[in-house]
Amino acid sequence: MFTKALVRTPCRSILKGLTQANLGLPNFDIACEQHQDYINALQECGLQVTELPALEDYPASCFVEDVALLTPQCAILTSPGAESRRGEVQHIEEAIKLFYPKIERINSNGHVEAGDIMMVDNHFCIGLSERTDPKGAAELIAILGKYNLTGSMVEMSELLHLKTGLSYLEDNNLLTFGEMHSHPDFKSFNRIQIDKEEDYAANSVWINGTVLVPKGFPKALNAIKQLGYKTREVAMSEFQKLDGGLSCLSLRF
Incomplete structure (x- = not known):
C-alpha cells in the first residue's frame, strides 16, 4: 500500500521539453489543469501528496519519476541518461530527505532513469534503453542487494522507457505493449495485451487497488475493468505530447 506521493508543478518551459511523440506542442494551461486532476486522483486513492515548485530551468522536471527510485527500504537517486535532466536530481533530494533517512545514489559513469524500472514485490526489473545503460543498472542492482532487494536487466529495443510498454497491476x-507482449522475461505473468x-x-498505474488509466483509451480501460479493478481515468493529452505517462508524474511510496 502507498501512503504518500511527490509531484512537481509543470513549468512554462515545458514547451521546450524533450519529445519523440510528434504530437505538437502542449498547451501550458491545459497541462496545469490535467496535472491538478492527476493530484486529485492520487488523493482519491488515499495518498498524501506533496507538490514541489516548478523548475523553469528543467523543462521535463514535472516527470519526477525518472530522477529517483523510492523503495520500502531506501531511496536511490538516479543518474539520468538525458544530460539535460541530470540537474533535477539535486532538487528532488531535499524533498526526499524529509521522508527517507537512507538515501543512496548512482555514482558511476553509468546512467539510470527510473522510468526504466518496474517493481514487482521485492524485485526490480530494469530496462536497458537509451536512458539506462548496463553500467548504471549494475550499480543499481548492487545497491538493492544491500537491502535484501533484487534486480535484473531487461533487454529491449523499441521503447523509450521500460514502463512505456509495461505496467504491473x-x-x-x-x-504489455509491443515487444513486451512476448518478452521471455515476463512469460510467468498474466499479460494483458x-x-x-x-x-x-x-502506462497505467496501480495505487491501493485502483488503477489510474489515461483518458481516451476505451479498449484498455475495459480490459482493466474486466480484471476486477476499480479504475479512474485521467486526461493526459498534454503530457503525452512530451512522451510522459501517468507513472512519470509522481513518486509514490
Missing part, C-alpha cells in the same frame, strides 16, 4: 497482472492504437494506455 499487482496480483500477477501485467499490461494493449493494442497498438492504444499503446499509450500501457
